[in-house]
Amino acid sequence: xxxxxxxxxxxxxxxxxxxxxxxxxxxxxxxxxxxxxxxxxxxxxxxxxxxxxxxxxxxxxxxxxxxxxxxxxxxxxxxxxxxxxxxxxxxxxxxxxxxxxxxxxxxxxxxxxxxxxxxxxxxxxxxxxxxxxxxxxxxxxxxxxxxxxxxx
Numbered sequence: 001x002x003x004x005x006x007x008x009x010x011x012x013x014x015x016x017x018x019x020x021x022x023x024x025x026x027x028x029x030x031x032x033x034x035x036x037x038x039x040x041x042x043x044x045x046x047x048x049x050x051x052x053x054x055x056x057x058x059x060x061x062x063x064x065x066x067x068x069x070x071x072x073x074x075x076x077x078x079x080x081x082x083x084x085x086x087x088x089x090x091x092x093x094x095x096x097x098x099x100x101x102x103x104x105x106x107x108x109x110x111x112x113x114x115x116x117x118x119x120x121x122x123x124x125x126x127x128x129x130x131x132x133x134x135x136x137x138x139x140x141x142x143x144x145x146x147x148x149x150x151x152x
Contacts, residue, residue, distance in 0.1 A: 012117070014125050018132045020143040025124050026117070033109070033117040036078075038128060040103040043147045044088065048140035056140045061086050067134040068105065071127045077120070078107040078127075098147050105131075 011026030022041040027033035048056050065084055072080045083106040088099070105128075109120075136143060 010117070012121060014121065014128065016125070016132055017129045018136060018143075020136065020145055021132055022145060023128055025121070025128075030117055032112065033120065034112045036107050036109070036117070036120060036124065038105045038107070038124060040105075040128065040132065042101050042143045042145065043098045044101045045098045045142040045144070046140060047142060052140075056138075057088060060135065060138055060141060063134055063138065064103070064131060067131050068127075071130055072107070075123060075127060077109060077123050079110050082107050098144070100147075101143075 010028070010030040011024055014023040014025060016023050020042055023038065025036060025038040027036050029035070046053060046056075061084075064086070068082060068084060069080065072078050072082065083104075085104040086101070087104070088101040107124075135141070
């Protein structure tokens with residue numbers, strides 16, 4: 001479901017299937033949205049061994065990249081080259097705290113036939129819901145929309 005939002009309708013909020021993420025997507029050119037960006041924001045609680053934290057973060061990011069590639073190959077609306085920028089801490093001092101994570105994904109339309117960013121929301125929503133499902137299946141990280149809920 002799309003919710004009209006901020007920035008002169010260049011950016012939209014999506015309501016993902018998971019309640020653990022805030023998601024927006026947008027473009028820098030709303031009249032010709034060839035390039036589309038997405039942002040997933042969440043709070044993360046790590047439940048693994050502290051000495052394996054960096055390896056587990058790297059594995060999570062690799063799994064996300066693999067899923068993005070798979071989604072883009074099957075979707076065909078977007079080019080299979082993309083920019084994925086996870087913004088999460090690489091060093092965790094203790095496992096009792098939560099930390100904020102954001103994941104940005106930039107996509108390019110193959111043949112920019114969709115000149116209205118509204119027309120792309122269903123495709124983007126499907127891709128992001130599938131990526132979120134992969135993220136939530138991992139056993140070391142728990143995601144939550146608020147810091148308070150991530151400290152169970």
